[in-house]
Amino acid sequence: MALTISVLALTLLSALWAVMTRSLMRSVIGLAATSVCVTALMFALGANLAAVFELSVCAGLITVVFVSTVAMTQPASSEELHERTRTHLRRYWPLPLILLAIGTLLAVLLPGAEIALPPPGEASDAREVLWTERQTDILGQVAVILAGVFGVIVLFKERK
Amino acid sequence: MIAYFVLAPLAVLLILNIPRGRLGRNAPFPTAVALAALEAAAAILLPAELASAPSVLLRPIGFSFAADRLSLLLVLTIGIVSLASLGVGYGTTAKGEDLRRFANLVILAIAGMNGIVLATDLFTLYVFLEVVAVVSYILIVSKRDRDSLEGAFKYLVLSVVASLMMLSSIALFLLTAGDVSFQAVADSIAASGSLWQNLVACGLFAGGLCIKSGLVPFHGWLPDAYTAAPPGVSVLLAGIVTKSTGVYSLMRLSSSVFGYAFNIGPALTLIGLVTIVFGAFGAMGQKDIKRMLAYSSLCQVGYIFLGLGTGTALGFAAAASHLFNHAMFKTQLFVNASAIERQTGSRHLDELGALARDMPITGWTSVVAFLSAAAIPPLAGFWSKLLSIIALWQAGNVPVAVAAIFTGLLTMVYFLLFQRKIFFGKSVARERPVKEAPFCMVAPAVALAAITLGVGLLFPLTFDTIILPIAAIP
Amino acid sequence: MDAVTILKAYWFFIVPLMIAGVYCLVATRNFIRLLIGLEIITKAVTLLIVVAGYASGRLALAQSLVITLIVVEVVVISVAAGIVQCVYGLNESLDIRKTRNLKG
Numbered sequence: 001m002a003l004t005i006s007v008l009a010l011t012l013l014s015a016l017w018a019v020m021t022r023s024l025m026r027s028v029i030g031l032a033a034t035s036v037c038v039t040a041l042m043f044a045l046g047a048n049l050a051a052v053f054e055l056s057v058c059a060g061l062i063t064v065v066f067v068s069t070v071a072m073t074q075p076a077s078s079e080e081l082h083e084r085t086r087t088h089l090r091r092y093w094p095l096p097l098i099l100l101a102i103g104t105l106l107a108v109l110l111p112g113a114e115i116a117l118p119p120p121g122e123a124s125d126a127r128e129v130l131w132t133e134r135q136t137d138i139l140g141q142v143a144v145i146l147a148g149v150f151g152v153i154v155l156f157k158e159r160k
Numbered sequence: 161m162i163a164y165f166v167l168a169p170l171a172v173l174l175i176l177n178i179p180r181g182r183l184g185r186n187a188p189f190p191t192a193v194a195l196a197a198l199e200a201a202a203a204i205l206l207p208a209e210l211a212s213a214p215s216v217l218l219r220p221i222g223f224s225f226a227a228d229r230l231s232l233l234l235v236l237t238i239g240i241v242s243l244a245s246l247g248v249g250y251g252t253t254a255k256g257e258d259l260r261r262f263a264n265l266v267i268l269a270i271a272g273m274n275g276i277v278l279a280t281d282l283f284t285l286y287v288f289l290e291v292v293a294v295v296s297y298i299l300i301v302s303k304r305d306r307d308s309l310e311g312a313f314k315y316l317v318l319s320v321v322a323s324l325m326m327l328s329s330i331a332l333f334l335l336t337a338g339d340v341s342f343q344a345v346a347d348s349i350a351a352s353g354s355l356w357q358n359l360v361a362c363g364l365f366a367g368g369l370c371i372k373s374g375l376v377p378f379h380g381w382l383p384d385a386y387t388a389a390p391p392g393v394s395v396l397l398a399g400i401v402t403k404s405t406g407v408y409s410l411m412r413l414s415s416s417v418f419g420y421a422f423n424i425g426p427a428l429t430l431i432g433l434v435t436i437v438f439g440a441f442g443a444m445g446q447k448d449i450k451r452m453l454a455y456s457s458l459c460q461v462g463y464i465f466l467g468l469g470t471g472t473a474l475g476f477a478a479a480a481s482h483l484f485n486h487a488m489f490k491t492q493l494f495v496n497a498s499a500i501e502r503q504t505g506s507r508h509l510d511e512l513g514a515l516a517r518d519m520p521i522t523g524w525t526s527v528v529a530f531l532s533a534a535a536i537p538p539l540a541g542f543w544s545k546l547l548s549i550i551a552l553w554q555a556g557n558v559p560v561a562v563a564a565i566f567t568g569l570l571t572m573v574y575f576l577l578f579q580r581k582i583f584f585g586k587s588v589a590r591e592r593p594v595k596e597a598p599f600c601m602v603a604p605a606v607a608l609a610a611i612t613l614g615v616g617l618l619f620p621l622t623f624d625t626i627i628l629p630i631a632a633i634p
Numbered sequence: 635m636d637a638v639t640i641l642k643a644y645w646f647f648i649v650p651l652m653i654a655g656v657y658c659l660v661a662t663r664n665f666i667r668l669l670i671g672l673e674i675i676t677k678a679v680t681l682l683i684v685v686a687g688y689a690s691g692r693l694a695l696a697q698s699l700v701i702t703l704i705v706v707e708v709v710v711i712s713v714a715a716g717i718v719q720c721v722y723g724l725n726e727s728l729d730i731r732k733t734r735n736l737k738g
Contacts, residue, residue, distance in 0.1 A: 129697075
C-alpha cells in the first residue's frame with residue numbers, strides 16, 4: 001500500500017513538473033514519466049493487458065510524436081526561446097497552491113463519502129471480454145485508425 | 161442487419177483504397193453518392209425488418225447495434241445531408257486527388273455517424289463520436305490555410321475536453337452499474353434513486369454532449385469551425401455532424417437512459433433558451449453569411465432542446481421534427497451560401513445584393529429555407545416550432561414559451577432582412593457578371609427546398625401517423 | 635485493505651492530476667503545451683477507469699475500454715500534432731495569441 005501511494009504521488013509530481021517546467025522537451029519527458037507511473041499503477045491493480053498497451057503506446061509512441069513535433073517546431077535561436085518562456089513561471093506559480101487546497105478539501109470529503117459498488121460479476125479475462133463483448137468497439141477502432149491514416153495523408157503530404 | 165449501416169461504408173472505403181491503377185481512380189466520388197443515396201432510401205423503405213433480424217452472414221459476430229424510429233430518422237437525415245455535401249463538394253473542390261479524398265472522408269463520416277445513431281452502449285457511443293470528430297478535423301483542414309487550421313484546432317481542444325468528461329462519467333457508471341450499456345445504466349439509475357455518483361456521472365456526460373452540440377456556454381468552437389471549413393464540409397458539419405453527435409445523443413440519453421432524472425429536463429430547457437437568445441443576437445451583427453448561419457444554427461438547436469426539456473412525448477416529437485427540419489433548411493442555406501461564394505467570390509454582406517436576378521434558383525430556394533427558419537406557415541419550420549411551444553405550454557412552462565415566441569419573432573425579422581439584402585434590394589457593381597451555380601450545387605438546393613415544402617404541407621396530415629410515434633420511445 | 639479505501643486513495647491523487655492538466659490547458663500560450671495538458675487529463679481518466687474497474691470487480695471490462703481509449707487517443711494526438719506542425723509552418727510561431735484571427 002505504501003508503495004502504491006508513493007507511485008501515485010510520483011505520478012502527480014511528474015505531471016506537475018511537466019506543466020511547470022519551462023522547456024518543452026523537459027515537459028514531454030515529464031509526460032512520459034507520468035505514463036510510466038500510470039503503467040506501474042495499472043500493473044499493481046492487476047490490469048496487465050492495459051498496462052502493456054499504456055506503456056508501449058503512450059509512453060512510447062505518443063512520446064515519439066511529441067518529441068518529433070517539438071524538434072520540428074524549434075525556433076531559430078535560443079534567445080527567442082528564452083524570450084518566449086520568460087513569463088512562464090509567473091503564470092504557473094498558483095498551481096501548486098491550488099493543488100494543495102484541492103488536496104485538503106479531498107482529505108476532508110473523501111473518508112466520509114459513500115461510494116456504491118455494483119453487485120459482483122463473474123471474473124473473466126480481458127482478452128475474452130474484448131473479443132466477445134466489445135466487438136462494436138473494435139469496429140470503431142478500425143474506423144478511427146482509418147480516419148487517422150487519412151489525417152496523416154492530408155496533413156503531411158507535400159503539395160505539388 | 162443494421163450493422164451493415166456501419167460495416168458497408170467501412171468495407172467500401174477499404175476496397176476503394178486498395179491501389180488498383182487507373183481503373184479505380186475516379187471511383188470514390190460516385191461510390192460516395194451511391195452510398196448516401198442508398199442510405200436515405202434504406203431508412204425509408206426498411207423499417208420493419210431492420211428492427212432485430214440478425215444477419216446470416218455475420219452470425220458468429222454479434223455487433224451491438226439497434227435501430228428505432230429516432231435512429232432511422234437520423235439515418236435518413238445523414239443520407240440526405242451527405243448527398244447535399246457531396247454535391248457542393250463536387251462543385252467547389254479541385255477534381256482529382258482532393259475530390260477523391262473528400263469523397264473517402266465523407267464515406268468514413270457516414271460510417272461513424274451511423275455508428276453513433278445505432279449504438280446501444282455508452283462507450284460505443286464515445287468511440288463513434290471520436291471517429292466522426294477526427295474525420296471532421298481532417299475535413300476542416302483539407303485546405304490547410306490559416307483560418308481552417310485555427311478553427312479545427314479550437315474544435316479539437318473542446319471536443320477532446322468533452323470526450324474526457326464523457327469518459328470520466330463512464331468510469332463512474334462502472335462503479336454504480338457495473339456495465340456501460342444503455343440498458344444497464346438505465347436500470348441502475350431507475351433503481352438507485354439519487355446517488356451522488358449517478359448525479360455527477362449524468363451531469364458530466366450531458367455536459368460533454370452539450371459541448372459537442374454547441375450549446376451555450378460551450379459553443380466557442382462552433383462559429384469558427386463552420387465558417388473556416390471548406391464549403392462542402394460546412395454543409396456536412398452544420399447539417400448533420402453536430403446534430404448526430406451532440407443533439408441525437410442528448411435526446412437518446414435524456415429519454416431512454418437517464419430517464420429525465422436529476423432535473424435534466426429543466427436544465428436542458430434553460431440551456432436551450434439561453435442558446436436561442438445568444439444565437440439570435442449573435443447572428444444579427446454578422447456580415448459574413450456563413451458566420452451568420454452558424455449563429456443561427458446555435459439558435460435553432462436551442463429550440464430542439466426546449467422541446468426535449470419538457471420530458472413529454474409531445475416535446476420529444478417536437479424536438480425530433482425540429483431536428484429534421486433544421487437539418488433540411490440549414491443544409492440548404494449552407495448550400496446556397498457556398499453557391500454564392502463560388503459564383504461571386506465573396507461572403508460579405510456589403511458586397512452582395514440583388515442576386516435573385518442573376519442566380520434565380522439559389523435565390524428562390526433560399527426564400528423557402530429562410531421562411532422555414534423564420535417559422536412562417538405552412539413551411540416545416542413553423543410546425544416544429546409550434547409543437548415545441550405547445551409542448552412547453554402543456555407542461556406548464558409558460559414564461560419560457562413566451563420567451564421562445566418572442567425570439568422566434570426576432571429570428572423572423574433578421575432572416576427576412578438578410579434575405580432582402582442579399583437577393584433582392586439594391587444591386588452591387590461587380591467586375592464580372594454572375595451566373596447561376598452549376599447543376600451539382602443547384603440540384604441539392606432544389607431537392608431540399610422541395611422536402612421542406614413537402615414536409616410543411618403534409619405535417620398536419622402525418623402528425624398522428626409518423627411524427628408522434630417517434631416519441632413512443634421514452 | 636478493501637476496495638473502497640483503495641478507490642478513495644486513488645481518487646485523492648487522480649483529482650489533483652486532472653486539475654493540473656486543466657490548469658495547463660487554461661494557462662498556456664503554446665500549442666504543444668496545450669496538447670500536453672490534454673494528455674495529462676487523459677492519463678488521469680485512464681487511471682480513473684482502471685481503478686473503477688478494480689473496485690467494482692469489472693477489471694476485464696475496464697481493460698477493454700482502456701485499450702480502445704488508448705487507440706483513439708493516439709489517433710487524436712497524432713492528428714493534433716499534425717495540425718500544430720502545419721500551423722507552425724504557416725506562422726513560424728507556436729504562440730496561440732498570434733492565431734486569434736477568427737473572432738469566434
